[in-house]
Amino acid sequence: MMEKEWKLEQDRLNKVTEKLKERMAELQPEVDQLYGQASDMRRHFWEEVTVNTSTEEDFEESYFSIKQQVALLSERERSHQKRLQQWKNMKRLLQSPYFGRIDFTEKGLGHTEQVYIGVSSFLASDGMDFLIYDWRTPIASLYYDHSPGPAAYATPGGLISGTMELKRQYQIKGNELINFFDASVTIGDSLLQQVLGQGANNQMKSIVATIQKEQNAIIRNDSSRMLIVQGAAGSGKTSAALQRVAYLLYKHRERLKADQIVLFSPNSMFNSYVSTVLPELGEENMQQTTFQEYLGHWLGGEMQLEDPFDQIEYVLTAQETEGYEARIEGIRYKASEAFLHALQHYAEWLGKEGMRFTGIRFQNRDLITAEQIAEQFYSYDASVRLSNRVILLQEWLLKELKRIARREQEADWVGDELDYLDNDQYAEAYSELLKKFQRDEEMFEISERYAEVQDRLRKFENLGEDNVFDFSDQQEVMLRQMIVKEHFKPLRRMVKRMKFVDINGLYGQLFDEKESAYLAMTDGEEVPPHWLEIARQTREKLGREELYYEDATPYLFLKELIEGARMNTIVRHIFVDEGQDYSPFQYAFLKRLFPNARMTVLGDFGQAIFTQSTNLQGGDTPLVRLYGESETSLIALLRSYRSTKENVEFTRSMLPGGEEIQPFDRRGRKPVITTAHNRNSLIGQLAHDLKAMKAEGLGSIAVITKTAAESKEAYEALTALGLGEIRLVTKDTLTFETGAMVIPAYLAKGVEFDAVLIYDASSEAYNRESERKLFYTACTRAMHLLNLYIHGEWAPYLNSVNKELYEVQALE
Numbered sequence: 142m143m144e145k146e147w148k149l150e151q152d153r154l155n156k157v158t159e160k161l162k163e164r165m166a167e168l169q170p171e172v173d174q175l176y177g178q179a180s181d182m183r184r185h186f187w188e189e190v191t192v193n194t195s196t197e198e199d200f201e202e203s204y205f206s207i208k209q210q211v212a213l214l215s216e217r218e219r220s221h222q223k224r225l226q227q228w229k230n231m232k233r234l235l236q237s238p239y240f241g242r243i244d245f246t247e248k249g250l251g252h253t254e255q256v257y258i259g260v261s262s263f264l265a266s267d268g269m270d271f272l273i274y275d276w277r278t279p280i281a282s283l284y285y286d287h288s289p290g291p292a293a294y295a296t297p298g299g300l301i302s303g304t305m306e307l308k309r310q311y312q313i314k315g316n317e318l319i320n321f322f323d324a325s326v327t328i329g330d331s332l333l334q335q336v337l338g339q340g341a342n343n344q345m346k347s348i349v350a351t352i353q354k355e356q357n358a359i360i361r362n363d364s365s366r367m368l369i370v371q372g373a374a375g376s377g378k379t380s381a382a383l384q385r386v387a388y389l390l391y392k393h394r395e396r397l398k399a400d401q402i403v404l405f406s407p408n409s410m411f412n413s414y415v416s417t418v419l420p421e422l423g424e425e426n427m428q429q430t431t432f433q434e435y436l437g438h439w440l441g442g443e444m445q446l447e448d449p450f451d452q453i454e455y456v457l458t459a460q461e462t463e464g465y466e467a468r469i470e471g472i473r474y475k476a477s478e479a480f481l482h483a484l485q486h487y488a489e490w491l492g493k494e495g496m497r498f499t500g501i502r503f504q505n506r507d508l509i510t511a512e513q514i515a516e517q518f519y520s521y522d523a524s525v526r527l528s529n530r531v532i533l534l535q536e537w538l539l540k541e542l543k544r545i546a547r548r549e550q551e552a553d554w555v556g557d558e559l560d561y562l563d564n565d566q567y568a569e570a571y572s573e574l575l576k577k578f579q580r581d582e583e584m585f586e587i588s589e590r591y592a593e594v595q596d597r598l599r600k601f602e603n604l605g606e607d608n609v610f611d612f613s614d615q616q617e618v619m620l621r622q623m624i625v626k627e628h629f630k631p632l633r634r635m636v637k638r639m640k641f642v643d644i645n646g647l648y649g650q651l652f653d654e655k656e657s658a659y660l661a662m663t664d665g666e667e668v669p670p671h672w673l674e675i676a677r678q679t680r681e682k683l684g685r686e687e688l689y690y691e692d693a694t695p696y697l698f699l700k701e702l703i704e705g706a707r708m709n710t711i712v713r714h715i716f717v718d719e720g721q722d723y724s725p726f727q728y729a730f731l732k733r734l735f736p737n738a739r740m741t742v743l744g745d746f747g748q749a750i751f752t753q754s755t756n757l758q759g760g761d762t763p764l765v766r767l768y769g770e771s772e773t774s775l776i777a778l779l780r781s782y783r784s785t786k787e788n789v790e791f792t793r794s795m796l797p798g799g800e801e802i803q804p805f806d807r808r809g810r811k812p813v814i815t816t817a818h819n820r821n822s823l824i825g826q827l828a829h830d831l832k833a834m835k836a837e838g839l840g841s842i843a844v845i846t847k848t849a850a851e852s853k854e855a856y857e858a859l860t861a862l863g864l865g866e867i868r869l870v871t872k873d874t875l876t877f878e879t880g881a882m883v884i885p886a887y888l889a890k891g892v893e894f895d896a897v898l899i900y901d902a903s904s905e906a907y908n909r910e911s912e913r914k915l916f917y918t919a920c921t922r923a924m925h926l927l928n929l930y931i932h933g934e935w936a937p938y939l940n941s942v943n944k945e946l947y948e949v950q951a952l953e
């Protein structure tokens with residue numbers, strides 16, 4: 142029976158592989174031809190269009206000729222891309238055409254359909270029969286959500302129910318059937334066992350073949366504005382998030398493009414770690430960034446920005462320094478919704494008084510003073526929104542600059558510049574200036590040029606026949622105009638970039654020396670403890686044109702309230718991974734910046750290592766308030782897939798409420814705690830263990846430390862002991878590579894290793910309650926082996942762990 146089945150499956154696999162090859166061969170010439178056409182067009186683009194700008198008609202003709210050519214080219218490129226995508230999908234399928242099958246009998250229909258599931262669909266040449274169903278098709282969800290028996294799946298037309306007769310999983314390489322299992326309850330524990338038993342990789346893997354039911358609910362959730370996933374360490378949050386991106390791109394392929402999805406990830410190294418999952422699934426990567434990068438982008442070099450890792454280093458190491466408590470309170474407060482409201486009140490107050498501007502100066506003279514700007518600003522109707530008034534002000538300033546420029550043309554300094562030129566130079570300068578002037582013009586968008594030419598022609602017509610513009614007569618006037626224009630360029634740029642609003646001053650003004658001033662400006666918002674010291678620290682930092690990390694978001698939020706117009710209306714989905722590390726303030730900011738986006742937040746409050754963390758679920762979470770309960774879905778993931786049962790049982794007992802976390806039944810060695818009275822022998826043992834792990838063939842081994850300084854110390858100690866091939870990972874490390882490494886815990890977030898060695902698990906390193914989660918995060922990075930090294934007292938969180946759950950190796 143089994144043999145017969147095996148033969149049937151192998152035959153089918155051969156048939157599908159054959160068909161895939163046939164279709165690829167058919168498609169190949171088409172792909173080549175379209176590619177040739179498109180690149181030909183691109184090469185000869187400028188030959189095909191006529192560009193002539195001498196008259197209005199010519200210009201118009203050129204404009205439309207270019208537009209037409211662009212449309213033609215992009216149509217050709219689109220067809221090429223589409224064919225190429227089909228071809229690539231087939232090529233991907235050839236490596237492993239499908240991974241699952243369900244036999245389903247729909248209620249009321251007599252026959253049973255065999256549904257083979259793979260990373261993309263493949264239809265028979267009649268275009269009707271699905272030889273392979275894409276895993277994202279509605280019917281494929283049966284595979285993830287049900288076991289054999291009564292089953293149903295949702296389609297746009299309603300629920301379809303019936304009976305699942307069979308659920309089968311395959312391991313296939315090329316056209317060779319390696320194995321298959323008939324699954325009963327959950328999707329093949331046996332396959333999952335195999336997948337999870339493998340070594341860590343320098344790149345995250347797609348989990349498409351073994352998505353679990355609870356993960357599938359995340360992937361396919363398409364109804365809520367806000368999806369919040371609280372999931373234990375290693376429960377597949379990141380994996381599910383990436384699969385969800387692929388799902389959304391498939392489901393909404395007509396409307397949604399990869400660049401309309403943004404993933405906020407914890408650090409650049411993580412970006413590189415997850416960057417291959419979507420391409421592996423045949424989709425383009427979404428936009429990936431870190432919040433820090435995003436802030437830096439908006440600040441545009443305006444201020445020097447502290448990064449979150451320096452902030453966390455401070456939090457972990459500066460307890461003994463002056464002002465520490467105030468800074469911590471400050472971090473908390475500036476992350477809160479209370480501060481957000483304070484800023485909103487502040488903006489209202491600024492509508493009436495207190496705005497700060499930077500005057501416009503030129504050659505050490507005031508052209509427009511800050512007072513004049515303020516006076517103009519407050520002359521506008523107070524009912525107009527603050528940011529709209531700033532736009533009015535900007536227009537006014539540009540006009541003023543034009544007016545002043547006309548006046549300046551007659552000024553002596555312009556004359557002086559002219560006087561310096563002898564006849565030849567004069568002519569040369571003239572032509573140079575003219576060229577420059579024309580070059581600048583080229584920079585404009587073509588449509589702007591078009592409008593400008595029209596404008597000029599209109600003026601030209603108004604001058605009348607007798608009054609034809611004569612270049613030679615106007616030479617000096619024009620030269621004067623150009624000289625002033627050149628000199629005024631930076632001023633106009635400053636106005637255009639709204640640099641006349643003194644945001645630094647405005648943000649700083651909030652942190653006045655007197656508490657009462659803050660209350661007056663924010664309509665009586667309460668201040669946190671240590672307010673005066675918080676205010677002093679903030680002012681001092683701003684005075685150096687620097688921003689603490691905790692100030693960056695509020696600073697930009699204020700800028701946004703005043704200057705407006707930062708919203709991104711194109712992005713449709715935002716994913717926030719390690720969501721517990723973002724503040725309520727940051728969430729409110731994201732919501733404001735991306736008004737058309739849905740949000741998916743994935744995180745684990747058990748791993749909340751930053752002071753500004755947000756609890757994702759539970760009664761008090763500000764995240765539910767963000768879009769309201771009716772627009773929010775909450776999903777919890779309790780099963781942990783990353784680590785062995787032994788590791789999960791050990792780590793979860795350090796976490797209050799950790800008993801909820803369920804390990805997946807994959808067995809391994811118990812965590813080992815090595816203790817020593819002598820620090821050197823402890824490090825010697827660590828080096829020895831590390832070597833042994835390498836020899837055992839473990840591909841990725843991390844020595845995890847608490848801080849960057851400790852990482853450096855560990856790295857030096859280990860290299861001194863002859864461990865050559867070991868990398869030191871710092872916040873500047875951009876790519877994730879396997880091998881042996883030393884890494885601070887906060888950078889190991891989101892990634893995983895075959896083995897983890899906790900460099901110092903003593904109470905000297907981890908003592909405070911606030912560091913419990915950092916310690917937990919570090920330990921939960923281990924897939925297979927977890928070793929902890931202790932000299933002296935144990936970290937207090939280990940005391941609650943049942944002694945049965947670990948082994949102790951005591952050295953002399």
Ligand SMILES: Nc1ncnc2c1ncn2[C@@H]1O[C@H](COP(=O)(O)OP(=O)(O)OP(=O)(O)O)[C@@H](O)[C@H]1O
Pocket residue numbers: 333336337346348351352353356372373374375376377378379380381744745782783890891892893921
């Ligand atoms: N359904 C699944 N099938 C196969 N592997 C899975 C599945 N779910 C999770 N995994 C594996 O478990 C590991 C942890 O997954 P992932 O990193 O997505 O978890 P996480 O919840 O984001 O973890 P953390 O919060 O600890 O960073 C990965 O190796 C992933 O491939």
